[in-house]
Amino acid sequence: MHLSCRSKAKLLAVTLMLLSTVTWLYLGVGESEYTQASKPMAPHYLPQPDSRQELEVRLQAAQEENRKLRLQLEDLQGEGLEVEKGLERDNGSRCEQRSLAEKCELIHVAIVCAGHNSSRDVITLVKSILFHRRNPLHLHMITDSVAQTVLGNLFRTWKVPSLHISFYNASELKPEVSWIPNKHYSGIYGLMKLTLTKALPTDLSKVIVLDTDITFVTDIAELWAIFRKFTDQQVLGLVENQSDWYLGNLWKNHRPWPALGRGFNTGVILLLLDRLRAIGWEEMWRVTAERELMSMLSTSLADQDIFNAVIKSSPSLVYQLPCYWNVQLSDHTRSEQCYSELADLKVIHWNSPHKLRVKNQHVELFRTLYLTFLEYDGGLLRRELIGCPNDGDQTDSQEAELALLDEEDPCYDFRRERLASHRVHLSFLPHKTSSADPSDVTLVAQLSMDRLQMLELICRHWEGPMSLALYLSDAEAQQFLRYAQASEILQSRSNIGYHVVYKEGQLYPVNLLRNVALRNAQTPYVFLSDIDFLPMYGLYENLRRSIAEQDMANTLKALVVPAFETLRYRLSFPKSKAELLSMLDMGALYTFRYHVWEVGHAPTNFAKWRTATTPYHIEWAPNFEPYVVVKRDCPEYDQRFVGFGWNKVSHIMELDAKEYEFVVLPNAFIIHMPHAPSFDISKFRSSENYRQCVQTLKEEFHQDLSRRYGSRALKYLAVQRNR
Structure with a gap:
């Protein structure tokens, strides 16, 4: 029969009082024997100390026991508050000691993670841990090269205080387990937890090991505290398996590996x-x-x-964790038997390839919990731990820069946006661009959720590799994932890199997005485009030939792809230059922004392009913003320009300052497709302050350009002053 939380609290309180009395009497004995010898001796039922030293040792032991009992009493008093609210349970599980790790103690967690999909899935686990945690964390990630690139960049840009990350090369561990045949879908990486004593630092004494398909619903410090309950012989903490797998009765001739009873599940290990x-x-x-x-x-x-199999031979090695530390939702488990009430749950383990489609009477609640962390804004987890020293290296420099900004500055929002820290998840979906072609070229663009419909269209027009930066919230990233996985066109392409930049702030970080896509292109050359342009059919092959013909490997050139637009949502896309010229003459097409911003593309010289049969050179002019093909190591976009206005213009100006030669391709074109105006262009058109801030940023850019390029940049200042 279980005692109630209140009864346990009372029992502890009485014990504490008795121990305090005994401690006081010890003190009395000491005083009687050594300072007041004339007084009567201590009562006969108290042990007589042999010496003052022995008395002090016993006193210290009593005080330590006193301290421990006080801590237990405080915990149970907290539980008692829940009892008063009607939360007392017959099974008494809430009355268990819920001791946590010491305040600010560093908790170590090890995770094996490999590949694009696993790198994406593990983030939900990390979010659930960060949401509940009150201690600093050190994640030890055993990864392949893909996961290390993805997660390394993600955690670096996430900048979560009191979160340390270490990576360990899984390739170096493969020889340790590659000799073991494994039928499980996890492959060789499913065996690497066996090697952690070798993989992790020798000065690391204990670690919590987790599968990637885990969701925490409590503070991980509670699990860490269980290490203190291990006996001298115990080295592993595990939850009993909740399926009949190791009982060998799932089907005829089922022959599992040896296990102790039902065996143990290794999704959560101490x-x-x-x-x-x-x-x-x-x-x-x-x-x-x-x-x-x-x-x-x-x-x-x-x-x-x-x-x-090891535990079967040596049962004394294992400490059996309560089953709510690993509630297993696989196809053959009876996880409902693990808990009597949902409030008892600590960890949910989605150990099934079917993930959210497993059978459990509470699966809807579990699914909601999982989806909550899946779509939770990770930026909200950048909170510092109260009362714990901050590591400082990730946040202090940014805070110092923000502190220097003048909040009275009319352009404060623009300047703050430039300093915003955006989480970046590279290669959100699996992709690989493998080409030995020295003239290969990647289409580089950026988009948000309202341009998602353009992806399938572009895939029909451009068969080459693409590097796309998507500006999404956590919830939108999951919508995009579902969209991409349901699209036969997108699923048929493995040469598209989708790089998610998570939303932060109020203004659209257009040039940051372009830089993310640019940095992660994997070919020698890039075609810097926008997502609302459709390339002409065959443009990919056209550009590859032009790159070789123009000897771009040995020259500094920017190949200009002329841009046109249609105002029609339904367009019979031209299949040749001749057909495009005919549509221009009929008014079905226009040169890009002819009606509102002609100077942006006027230097392309469309009149000459109509009759050109060979590439021709053009000169830079103010406000020129063509779409160009350049080497991948070209200058990046200036990230001070956010929202709408001058974001491409500044980039082309820097290419000119670096003495790129602009060459127009005579048989290439792209066409802009109509869409509703973006939020930022609407603000630009309606807000005088917005336009004034863009002008201020332009002036500052000119000054910076002059400092970097000296006399070569004088013409830009002259143009600016004459306007």
Whole structure:
């Protein structure tokens, strides 16, 4: 029969009072024996100290026990408040000691993560941990090269205080486990948790190991505190398996690896690394695996089979965690038996390839919880830990820059936006651009959710690689994922890199997005375009030929692709230059921005282009903003320009300052498709202050250009003064 939380609290309180009395009497004994010898001796039922030193030792022990009991009483008093609110439960699980890690103690977590999809999935786990945590965290990520690139950049741009990240090369660990045949879909990476005593630093004594498909619903410090409950022999903390797998009764002739009873699930593991190293863990699991593979031939559940075989031979190694630390939602589990009330849950483990379609009477609640963290704004998790020292290296410099800004400045929002820290998730979907062609070219563009419909259209017009930066919220990123996975056209393409830049601030960081897409192109050349332009059919091959013909590898050139536009939402796209010229003459097409911003493309010299059969050179002119093909290592866009206005103009000006030669291609074109005006262009048109701030940024850009390029930039200042 379980005692109630209130009863336990009372019992502890009485114990505490008795211990305090005994402590006081000890003090009385000491005073009687050593300072007041004439007084009566201590009562006979108290132990007589042999010496003052022994008395002090016992006193210290009593005081320490007193302190521990006080802490337990405080915890149970907190539980008692819940009891008074009607939360007392028959199973007494809420009355368990919910001790946490010491305040500001660093908690270590290890995760094996490989590939694009796993790199995306692990973020939901990390969000759930960060949401509840009150301690500094150190994530130890065992990754392949893809995951290290993706996650390294993501955490660097996320800038979460008191979060440390270390990466370990999974390729170096492959020889340790590659000899083990594994039928599990996790492949070789599903075996790498066996190698953590070797992979992790030798001075790291303990670590929590997690699968990527875990969701926390409590502070991870509660799990970390369980290490203190281990006996001297215990080195592993695991939850019992909640399926019948290791019982061998799932189907006829089912033959699982040996396990202790139902076995243990390795989705959540507490590892005492120092003790494991001391008992020769590496040799232990190797010998066990070799022995069992002689009859089993391969593992079915990856590392879990080997962990269980070791435990079968040495049961004293394991500390059995309460099952709510790993509620397993796979196809064959009976996870409902693990908890009596939903409030008991600590960790939910989506250990099924079917993820959200598993069978459980509470699966709707679990699904909602998972989706909440999946779509939760990660920027909100950049909160500092109260009362813990901040590591400072990630946030202090940004805060110092922000502090220098004048909040009375009419352009304060523009200047602050430039300093905003945007999380960047590279390669949000799997992709690979592998080409040995030295003239290969990547289409580079940026977009937000309202331009998503252009992706399938562009894929029909451009068969080459693309590098796209998408400006999305966390929830929109999941909408995009569902859209891309449901699109046969997008799924058929593996040469498109989708790089998600998460929303932060009020103004659209257009040049930051362009730079993200530019930096992550994987070909020698890039075609700097916009997402609302459709390339002519065959433009990819046309550009590759032109790059080779213009000897761009040995010259500094920018190949200009003439831009046109249509005002019609339905357009019979021209299949040749002759057809395009005919449509121009009929008024179905126009040169780009002819009606509102003719100077932006006037230097292209469309009159000459009509009859040109060979590439021709043109000169830079003020406000020129063509779409160009350049080497991938060209200057990046200036990120002070956000929202609408001068974002491409400034880039072309810097290309000219670096003495790029502008060459117009006579048989290439792109066409702008109509769409509703963006929010930023609407603000530009309606706000005098907005336009004035763009002008201020232009002037500052000119000054910076002069400092960088000296006399070559004088003409830009002259143009600016004469306007």
